[in-house]
Amino acid sequence: MTPTSHTLYPSSSALGEGSSESREGGVWTQEINNASPALRVVNLTKRFGGLAAVDNLNLTVRRGATHCIIGPNGAGKSTFFDLVTNVQPTTAGDVYFFGERINGLPPYRCAGLGIARKFQAPTLFPELTAAENLFLGKVGHLSWNRLLRTREIPAADTEVTGLLDRLRLAEQGGTRAAELSHGQQQWLEIGVALMARPRLLLLDEPTAGMSPRETEATAELLRELTGGTTTVIVEHDLAFVRRIADIITVMHRGQAVAEGSPDEIAQNALVRDVYLGRKSL
Amino acid sequence: MSSIDAPSGAPPGIRVAQRGTMDRVGTILPHVVVLALLVAFPLVASSYQVGLMTQFLTFGLLAMSLDLLGDRAGLVSFGHGAWFGLGAYALALTLERLPGVGGTYLGFLLAALVGGGFAALLGSQLFLGRQRVGGVYFGIITLAVAAILQLVVMGWSSFTGGSNGLYGFATPELAPGLELSGTRTPYVLTAAVCVAIYYALRLALGSALGLSLLAARQNPRRAEGVGIPLGRFQVIVFAIAGAIAGIAGALYVPAGFVSPDLFGLTFSTYVIVWMVLGGRGTLIGGFLGAIGLSELETALSGSFVTLWLLMVGILLIVVVLAWPRGAMGALAAVTRAIRS
Numbered sequence: 001m002t003p004t005s006h007t008l009y010p011s012s013s014a015l016g017e018g019s020s021e022s023r024e025g026g027v028w029t030q031e032i033n034n035a036s037p038a039l040r041v042v043n044l045t046k047r048f049g050g051l052a053a054v055d056n057l058n059l060t061v062r063r064g065a066t067h068c069i070i071g072p073n074g075a076g077k078s079t080f081f082d083l084v085t086n087v088q089p090t091t092a093g094d095v096y097f098f099g100e101r102i103n104g105l106p107p108y109r110c111a112g113l114g115i116a117r118k119f120q121a122p123t124l125f126p127e128l129t130a131a132e133n134l135f136l137g138k139v140g141h142l143s144w145n146r147l148l149r150t151r152e153i154p155a156a157d158t159e160v161t162g163l164l165d166r167l168r169l170a171e172q173g174g175t176r177a178a179e180l181s182h183g184q185q186q187w188l189e190i191g192v193a194l195m196a197r198p199r200l201l202l203l204d205e206p207t208a209g210m211s212p213r214e215t216e217a218t219a220e221l222l223r224e225l226t227g228g229t230t231t232v233i234v235e236h237d238l239a240f241v242r243r244i245a246d247i248i249t250v251m252h253r254g255q256a257v258a259e260g261s262p263d264e265i266a267q268n269a270l271v272r273d274v275y276l277g278r279k280s281l
Numbered sequence: 282m283s284s285i286d287a288p289s290g291a292p293p294g295i296r297v298a299q300r301g302t303m304d305r306v307g308t309i310l311p312h313v314v315v316l317a318l319l320v321a322f323p324l325v326a327s328s329y330q331v332g333l334m335t336q337f338l339t340f341g342l343l344a345m346s347l348d349l350l351g352d353r354a355g356l357v358s359f360g361h362g363a364w365f366g367l368g369a370y371a372l373a374l375t376l377e378r379l380p381g382v383g384g385t386y387l388g389f390l391l392a393a394l395v396g397g398g399f400a401a402l403l404g405s406q407l408f409l410g411r412q413r414v415g416g417v418y419f420g421i422i423t424l425a426v427a428a429i430l431q432l433v434v435m436g437w438s439s440f441t442g443g444s445n446g447l448y449g450f451a452t453p454e455l456a457p458g459l460e461l462s463g464t465r466t467p468y469v470l471t472a473a474v475c476v477a478i479y480y481a482l483r484l485a486l487g488s489a490l491g492l493s494l495l496a497a498r499q500n501p502r503r504a505e506g507v508g509i510p511l512g513r514f515q516v517i518v519f520a521i522a523g524a525i526a527g528i529a530g531a532l533y534v535p536a537g538f539v540s541p542d543l544f545g546l547t548f549s550t551y552v553i554v555w556m557v558l559g560g561r562g563t564l565i566g567g568f569l570g571a572i573g574l575s576e577l578e579t580a581l582s583g584s585f586v587t588l589w590l591l592m593v594g595i596l597l598i599v600v601v602l603a604w605p606r607g608a609m610g611a612l613a614a615v616t617r618a619i620r621s
Contacts, residue, residue, distance in 0.1 A: 087502070106505070106510075107506055108505045108506075108509060108510045108511070109510075111505070111506060111508035116507075119502075123500055123506075124503065125495075125496045125499045125503065126500070127495075128492070128495070128496060128499070132496075135489070136504075137507050139489055139507065139508065140507055140509060144490070147488060147489045147493065148488050148490050149488065150488055150489035151489075192507060195507075196507065196508065
């Protein structure tokens with residue numbers, strides 16, 4: 001059963017005939033005997049002229065994990081997200097989402113399959129309210145008929161009001177997104193991504209530009225809201241990463257140079273050298 | 282800002298329109314006034330004025346369709362008059378070959394289908410690929426399309442009447458004995474269609490679909506990220522706008538004459554001017570702008586034979602500078618000021 005029948009997305013074959021996932025009652029369910037990782041990229045490459053932003057990258061994200069990707073600026077972390085969601089076409093390599101190849105699917109269909117992304121800089125709908133922004137997080141899963149028949153949004157939507165509350169934005173529901181503080185915009189952006197009840201959540205620098213207190217709150221928020229959801233986080237704040245990561249991949253010059261638990265990565269001298277710029281691989 | 286209002290009894294923090302009696306009256310009153318004016322006009326105006334107003338209503342409908350395209354798909358067509366021309370020619374050519382009730386309804390249907398279908402075809406080429414066309418490029422392409430259509434219409438004289446246009450075709454007939462002749466019947470039909478389309482669009486745009494369109498216009502990349510198929514939405518809105526423009530063109534046909542000028546740059550420029558003067562993003566702004574400016578031109582051209590165009594030009598500059606969001610934007614600002 002495809003999750004997208006009668007929705008904005010065409011009935012997707014991307015999940016494949018053997019897929020055992022379905023979206024029932026708004027919640028993704030998966031059969032436990034399906035052992036495919038949530039995300040796997042094989043020899044993924046993106047070249048801009050002579051520069052390889054992502055260079056033969058092989059990476060696997062297991063289901064339910066919080067997988068952080070760290071690395072110096074220009075390591076190819078955000079480009080990696082662009083390739084997974086097909087915001088940019090790959091030069092070479094494959095992307096597998098729960099075992100199915102999704103190369104070339106347009107971004108809106110990737111969203112329809114259950115991939116939600118938070119961009120590095122807040123990219124909200126600035127003239128719409130926080131509540132409307134959240135509501136829009138799930139419109140991709142509504143049928144044309146429901147879209148046309150759904151009125152009086154978003155105040156009547158308990159999902160929206162509930163998530164606003166959990167995002168500590170209950171009082172800002174009627175505020176235009178452009179008028180929120182930077183930290184609130186970041187949280188709202190995370191909320192928009194979560195609203196779709198994704199199977200894979202991609203968060204690009206969720207604490208960028210935040211104060212230490214806001215970063216602390218964001219870590220708590222993510223632990224609270226993403227429980228069980230496979231989450232890939234690109235982040236520079238190593239203290240933050242150590243607090244929330246199950247597994248860390250270190251990227252450098254478009255390649256994965258190390259991978260392990262937070263403790264293993266912390267002990268890795270090579271990683272320290274690369275990350276701090278003391279050694280060129 | 283979305284036109285969707287939150288209901289009363291919503292949780293704290295959600296924007297709730299606290300609607301008292303005065304607010305309700307304030308919301309409904311403009312609709313009642315406009316509808317009353319539409320009903321009263323043929324009762325108090327001369328036949329000549331009613332005939333002119335019928336044409337102005339078709340222009341208003343055309344401007345409304347352009348506003349829909351601009352506000353919800355983020356696309357401004359510089360050649361939108363061409364879709365009006367397609368609709369007008371579709372009905373006139375049908376009536377030439379198939380007079381009577383059947384020909385009339387077939388012609389109206391073709392006007393909507395040709396307008397909508399051509400827009401869908403063009404839109405599918407422009408918006409569905411990875412390299413999408415938008416902004417000023419879309420405007421230039423529509424301008425080129427309009428110019429090409431005008432050349433075709435002028436060159437294919439055996440079919441379209443060439444530069445002389447089409448005239449002498451059968452009078453449209455809604456039912457046996459109910460011809461769209463004179464001024465009153467075409468007026469009633471045109472006004473009814475305008476009202477029906479306006480409220481249908483309001484209804485659709487007030488839904489989650491309308492909110493999604495608004496969001497896609499504000500932030501296309503984010504919209505796709507949440508699963509909104511931006512390209513398809515643009516094709517659909519373009520097709521709907523094209524169909525409405527085609528219907529508007531068909532409603533122009535009872536005037537008895539269609540010409541290649543409908544595909545011209547001048548006419549398409551007027552459509553943009555009507556929308557800008559009336560106010561973008563309101564649907565009704567362009568509609569009222571078309572009627573208001575057309576009436577003004579009629580009045581001025583009678584008294585100032587050579588200067589009236591200059592006066593209209595100055596008015597346009599003043600309005601754009603003073604009220605960037607047009608007359609409806611200015612009216613909304615005044616209303617907000619009074620309420621606060």
